[in-house]
Amino acid sequence: QINELDLLKTLDRDHVWHHLTPGAAARKGLPMFVRGEGLRLWDSEGREYLDASAGGVWVTNVGYGRTEIADAVREQLAQLNFFAGSMGNAPAAAFAEKLLDKMPGMSRVYYSNSGSEANEKAFKMVRQIAHKHHGGRKSKILYRERDYHGTTLAALSATGQAERRAQFGPFVPGFVEVPHCCEYRTQYPESNDYGIRAADAIEEVILREGPETVGAIILEPITAGGGIITPPEGYWPRVREICDRYDILLIMDEVVCGVGRTGKWFGYQHYPVQPDIVTMAKGLASGYAAISCTVTTERVFDLLQEEAGDTLGYFRDISTFGGCLAGPAAALANMKILEEEGLVENSQRMGEYLLAGLHALKEKHPVIGDVRGKGLFAGLELVQDRMTKTPVDESVAIAIAGACKQMGVLIGRTNRSFEGFNNILNFSPALTATAEQIDQILTTLDKAISQVCG
Ligand code: PMP
Numbered sequence: 447q448i449n450e451l452d453l454l455k456t457l458d459r460d461h462v463w464h465h466l467t468p469g470a471a472a473r474k475g476l477p478m479f480v481r482g483e484g485l486r487l488w489d490s491e492g493r494e495y496l497d498a499s500a501g502g503v504w505v506t507n508v509g510y511g512r513t514e515i516a517d518a519v520r521e522q523l524a525q526l527n528f529f530a531g532s533m534g535n536a537p538a539a540a541f542a543e544k545l546l547d548k549m550p551g552m553s554r555v556y557y558s559n560s561g562s563e564a565n566e567k568a569f570k571m572v573r574q575i576a577h578k579h580h581g582g583r584k585s586k587i588l589y590r591e592r593d594y595h596g597t598t599l600a601a602l603s604a605t606g607q608a609e610r611r612a613q614f615g616p617f618v619p620g621f622v623e624v625p626h627c628c629e630y631r632t633q634y635p636e637s638n639d640y641g642i643r644a645a646d647a648i649e650e651v652i653l654r655e656g657p658e659t660v661g662a663i664i665l666e667p668i669t670a671g672g673g674i675i676t677p678p679e680g681y682w683p684r685v686r687e688i689c690d691r692y693d694i695l696l697i698m699d700e701v702v703c704g705v706g707r708t709g710k711w712f713g714y715q716h717y718p719v720q721p722d723i724v725t726m727a728k729g730l731a732s733g734y735a736a737i738s739c740t741v742t743t744e745r746v747f748d749l750l751q752e753e754a755g756d757t758l759g760y761f762r763d764i765s766t767f768g769g770c771l772a773g774p775a776a777a778l779a780n781m782k783i784l785e786e787e788g789l790v791e792n793s794q795r796m797g798e799y800l801l802a803g804l805h806a807l808k809e810k811h812p813v814i815g816d817v818r819g820k821g822l823f824a825g826l827e828l829v830q831d832r833m834t835k836t837p838v839d840e841s842v843a844i845a846i847a848g849a850c851k852q853m854g855v856l857i858g859r860t861n862r863s864f865e866g867f868n869n870i871l872n873f874s875p876a877l878t879a880t881a882e883q884i885d886q887i888l889t890t891l892d893k894a895i896s897q898v899c900g
Contacts, residue, residue, distance in 0.1 A: 451478075451480070451490050454478070455475060455478060455490065456475075458475070458478065459472065459473065459474075459475040459476070464476065466861065477489045477490060477491065478490040481510075481511075482497075482506075482509075482511055483509075483510050483511035484509045484510060484511065484876065484878060485497050485498075485509055485510075485875050485876050485879060485883055486510070487510065487856070493854070494854060495851070495854050495856050496854060496855045496856070496875075496883060496886055496887065497510075497856045497875065497876070498855055498856060498857050498858075498873050498874065498875045498887045499857055499858040499872070499873075499874060499875075500729070500874050500875060500876055501733055502856070502858065503728070503858075504670065504702045504707060504728050504729065504823075504858075504874050505728045505729060505732060505733040506729075506732050506733050506876055507705060507706060507707060507728075507729035507732045507780070507784070507789070507877050508732045508780055508783045508784065508787075508789065508876060508877065508878065509732075509876035509877075509878045510876075512732070512734065512779075512780075512783065514779055514782075514783065515731070515732070515734040515776050515779040515780055515783070516734065517779075518776065518778065518779035519735055519772050519775050519776050519779070521775075522537055522771050522772065522775035523771070523772055523775075526771060527770065527771060527772070528769055528770050528771060529769050530764065530765075530766055530767075530768060530769025531764075531769065535769075535771055535774075537771050537774035537775045537778055538555075538557060538771070538774045540774070540778055541555075541774040541777050541778045541781070542555040544778060544781050545739065545741065545777075545781070546741070548711040548712070549711070549724065549741060551720050551743060552721075552724060552741045552742065552743060553742065553744040553747060554741065554742045554743075554744065554746075554747040555739050555740075555741050556739065556740040556741075556742070556763075556765075556768070557737065557738070557739060557765065557768035557769075557773060557774065558737075558738050558739075558740065558765035558767075558768045559736045559737065559738055559765060559767045559768065559770075559773070560596070560597075560727055560736065560738050561595075561596055561699075561701035561725065561726075561727035561728060561738055562595070562596025562597050562598045562601040563596075563598070563738055563765060564701065564725035564726065564727055564738035564739060564740045565595045565596050565600075565601045565604070565664065565697075565699060565701075565725050565740075566598055566600055566601060567725075567740040567763060567765070568662075568664065568697045568723045568725055568740050569587055569600055569601075569604070569664075570761075570763055571723065571740070571742070571750060571761060572584075572585070572587055572661040572662040572695060572697075573585050573661070574750060574761060574762070575661065575695075575746075575749050575750065576661045578749070578750070578756065579749060580658075580661070583658055583659055584658065584659065584660060584661035584693075585620050585659070585661055586620050586621070586622055586655060586659050586660045586661060587604060587620060587621050587622070587660075587661060587662045587663070587664060587697075588621075588622050588623070588624050588648065588651060588652070588660060588662070588663040588664070588694075589604040589605065589606055589621060589622070589623060589624070589663070589665075590623070590624050590625070590626055590627070590663075590664075590665055590666075590669075591606035591623055591624065591625055591626040591864075592606050592607065592626040592628065592669050592672030592673065592675060592863070592864050592867075593605065593606050593607075593626075593664075593665060593666045593669050593672055593699070594606075594607055594610070594666075594669075594670065594671040594672060594863070595664055595666075595699055595701075596701075599614070599617065599618055600618045602614055602617070603617035603618040603621040604621045604664055606623055606626070606672070606864075607671070607672060607863045607864050608864065608865045609862045609863060609864065609865055609868075610862050610863060622651060622655055622660075623651075624648045624651045624663070625644065625647045625648075626644075626669075626672070626675065627640075627641075627644035627645075627675065627677050627678055627681055628669075628673070628675045629676075629678045630815070630816045630818070630827060630835070631835070632644075632678075633647075639680065640678045640679075641677065641678035641679045641680030641681035641684065642680050642681075642684050644677075644678060644681055645680075645681050645682075645684035645685045645687075645688060646684070646688075648663065648688055649688045649691075652688065652692055652694070657692035657693075657694075660692065660694055661694065661695060662694055662695040662696070662697055662722075662723075663685075663689065663694055663695075663696060663697065664697040664698075664699055665685070665696070665697070665698060665699065666698075666699045666700075666701075666702070666703065666713075667698055667699075667703050667708075667712070667713030667714040667716070667717070668703050668708060668713050668819075668820060668823065670701075670702035670703070670823075670872075671702075671860065671861075671863050672860070672863050672864050672867075673825060673827065673860050673863065673864065673867055673870040674818050674819050674823065674824065674825025674870060674872050675818065676818050676819065676820060677717070681717075682714070682717035682718060682719035683717075683718050683719060685719065686719045686720065689722075695722040695723060695746065696719075696720075696721045696722050696723070697721065697722065697723040697724075697725065698712075698713075698714050698721035698723070698724045698725070699725050700712050700713055700714070700724050700725060700726045701725060701726055701727045701728050701738070702728055702729075702823075703823065704724070704726035704728075704729065704730065705726060705729045705730050705780075705781075705784070706729065706784050706789055706790040706793050706821075706877050707793065707821060707822065707877070708793070708797070708820040708821035708822075708823050709790065709791075709793045709794030709795075709797050709820055709821025709822070709823075710790065710794070710821070711790060712724065712726075713820070716820060722742065722743055722745070722746055723741070723742050723743075723746060724740075724741045724742075725739070725740050725741075726738060726739050726741070727739075729780075730777050730780070731773060731776035731777045731780050732776075732780050734776040734779075734780065735770075735772040735773045735775070735776035735777070736767070736770075736772075736773060737772075737773030737774065737776065737777055784877070787878065789877040789878060790877070792877055792878065792879070793821040793822045793877040794821050796822055796877075796879050796880070796881065796884055797819065797820060797821035797822045797823065797824065799881060799884050800819075800822065800824050800873060800879075800884050800887070800888075801817065801819055801824055803884065803885075803888040804817045804819075804824055804826055804888070805817050806888075807826075807888065807891065807892055807895070808826070810892070811892075811895045811896075811899065812832060813828050813829065813830075813838065813842070813895060813899045814827075814828065814829075814895075815827045815828065815829030815832055815835055816829075819872075819873075822873075822874055822875055822876075822877055822879060823872075823874050824872065824873045824874070825870050825871060825872040825873070826870065827869060827870050828842060828843055828846075828869045828870070828871065829869070837866055837867055837868075837869035838869045839869075840868035840869065842869070842898060842899070843859045843860075843868060843869050843870070843871060844859070845898045846871060846891075846894045846895055846898050847859050847871065847894075849893070849894035849897050849898055850890050850891060850894045853890045853893065853894065854890070855886065855887055855890040855891075857871055857873055857887070857891070858871070858872040858873070858874065859871050859872065860872075871891075873887060873891075875887065
């Protein structure tokens with residue numbers, strides 16, 4: 447007699463094509479998670495884990511098992527589930543107001559379903575503005591080395607991660623790379639104004655390409671998948687200045703950082719910078735529904751409205767499931783939890799505690815070369831030698847993450863991100879994390895590093 451769970455595991459092994467999983471592992475069969483509550487997950491064997499990765503990819507910001515969100519979604523779907531097109535709906539309007547309240551200067555919200563799609567909308571806005579207002583010329587979009595912007599081909603064409611791009615070319619034309627801004631790996635080790643220099647490196651690319659050909663730049667406020675890279679002092683105001691000088695739109699990809707992850711509502715709000723377009727997904731509804739938003743200023747919206755004698759008209763784009771009301775209903779309930787439980791503040795407070803703990807581990811373990819992050823969004827870079835900063839082999843990062851998992855704690859790590867830099871571990875539990883839970887993460891990590899590195 448085969449029980450239902452064993453049957454499902456067999457079906458999973460034989461038919462489900464898992465993300466990021468080599469075929470050999472999939473053919474052996476993978477464990478299944480069957481339940482979650484708060485930061486805790488249970489697998490099909492009854493083992494308990496503490497999830498310090500927010501669902502593996504920075505999603506479950508309010509934690510697992512939030513029946514308030516499940517109830518809000520169920521109620522909305524029972525009343526009205528879907529309509530896409532030129533009719534309004536209540537949860538979309540109510541959530542837009544809530545969201546814009548956290549984003550002074552921003553004015554319009556375009557709903558879609560994934561981070562990649564939110565970025566595609568931003569790119570299409572830039573391209574249509576180029577056609578309507580600049581005879582098609584200002585169509586190039588700059589992106590930064592090490593940043594990730596999504597899985598679709600244009601979003602991947604805007605991704606500065608060589609390993610992740612490998613084997614998916616040819617890419618969409620009109621995307622141009624600018625240098626990264628990682629202080630630990632600075633291109634100017636002698637300089638004490640790296641932030642300014644890293645921003646000026648963007649201007650060099652603009653001048654090389656011709657400012658009349660460049661419409662926008664997309665950047666992560668703090669680089670996530672490329673290795674938790676916090677920008678250097680002075681970087682953001684200079685980037686804004688350069689964008690203004692050449693009439694270039696600044697797109698901020700808040701897919702990971704947005705909605706509380708870094709200890710402020712949005713990652714860019716740590717810095718004196720105002721974007722023109724902001725994209726977000728992941729923690730927007732903590733994984734209780736698929737929703738993303740492309741948020742713009744009124745100016746960007748106006749640039750895409752019809753004018754007398756204009757043959758191109760308004761923004762010609764649709765996202766079918768941007769009309770699914772599960773998304774805004776879940777996002778509204780998610781935001782209510784963040785506000786009522788003070789989770790953005792908790793992310794800031796517990797984030798400081800986590801970073802202090804990681805710095806203490808750096809004192810103890812020479813393999814830790816650098817500790818970075820903001821809020822409950824922290825990373826550490828593993829090196830063979832602190833002087834040369836040579837990255838450890840990926841197998842070391844895999845072994846440490848594996849040892850943590852063995853001890854019941856799930857952590858994140860860079861994976862096929864940036865050539866040679868699969869040496870960064872990351873720690874981003876749900877924003878409800880308590881000091882005891884952070885202690886469990888740190889103690890486990892300490893043991894894991896000792897086990898693997900001696
Ligand atoms: N932008 C960033 C910064 C991301 O990290 C991701 C996903 N890892 C995306 C965009 C793409 O989001 P999605 O997978 O929802 O399409």
